[in-house]
Amino acid sequence: MEKIIYIIPGLGENCNLLRYKKLAEALQFSGYKVNCVNPDWYMPISGQVFKIEKEAILLGFSFxxxxxxxxxxxxxCKKVIFASMSPIQKFSFKxxxxxxxxxxxxxxxxxxxxERGTELARDIKNIKISLKELQTPFITLVGxxxxxxxxxxxxxxxxGHIxxxxxxxCIQKLV
Structure with missing residues (x-):
């Protein structure tokens, strides 16, 4: 069975940055088919959910x-790795x-x-994170x-937060 992992970079970043290229290479070396996801950080995050395979691993950094x-x-899916998850509940709307x-x-x-700043802030404030309720096994990491x-x-x-x-x-050991 093919081992699949999705990488979602942090806010304002994309998988073309050297650090994410290194991550992708390391995971490929470990036998994974790597799918890099580049969110449109100028659009609401809640509208960017995409379908993944049940046996895939999902890795997200910060936002x-x-x-x-x-x-x-x-x-x-098989597992989610939350790397330096952004503490969105700590930030005020303003x-x-x-x-x-x-x-x-x-x-x-x-x-x-x-306009877009207000829309994005509203979207983030409407997201409620409850890891206890998540059906998928997960691991959390922080710098x-x-x-x-x-x-x-x-x-x-x-x-730090990078x-x-x-x-x-660390991620290579956990996948």
């Missing part, structure tokens, strides 16, 4: 872990709206950034040096 949660909620507007403005312009540490099954030493070589090695 990508939020999308991984939504996917696994709708399409149970904080999210401000951050999204700031990050979107250079790409889409101020007028569209204002030792992260500012907003969520409870985790594994702590990646000497790592996909590093240490993170990649």
């Amino acid at each position: 990508g872990a939020i999308l991984a949660y939504l996917v696994a909620q709708k399409y149970p 904080e999210l709206e401000k951050d999204f507007r700031r990050d979107i403005a250079p790409k889409l312009g101020k007028k569209l950034a204002k 030792e040096k992260e500012e907003e540490m969520m409870p985790a099954d594994f702590i990646v030493p000497q790592t 996909m590093t070589n240490r993170y990649i090695k």
Whole structure:
């Protein structure tokens, strides 16, 4: 049986970044068929759920872990790895709206950034994460040096909120 894994990068990132290319290569070396998912970070995350195979593993980093949660909620799979899952419940609507507007403005312009920032913040605030209710087995990881540490099954030493070589090695051991 083919071993399949999906990689969902963090907010504003895509799988063309060197760190995700390294992750994909490491997982391919471990015998996995790697499917890289590049979310449209300018659109609501809840509308980007995609179908996956029951025997697939899903790996999401930061905001990508939020999308991984939504996917696994709708399409149970073999396992989900939540890497540095963004603690969305800790952010206020206003904080999210401000951050999204700031990050979107250079790409889409101020007028569209204002509308889209509000839409994205509303979408995130409507997402309710309850790992206890998830039907799919999961593992949580967090970097030792992260500012907003969520409870985790594994702590990646000497790592902050970024996909590093240490993170990649830890993930390789867990798949």
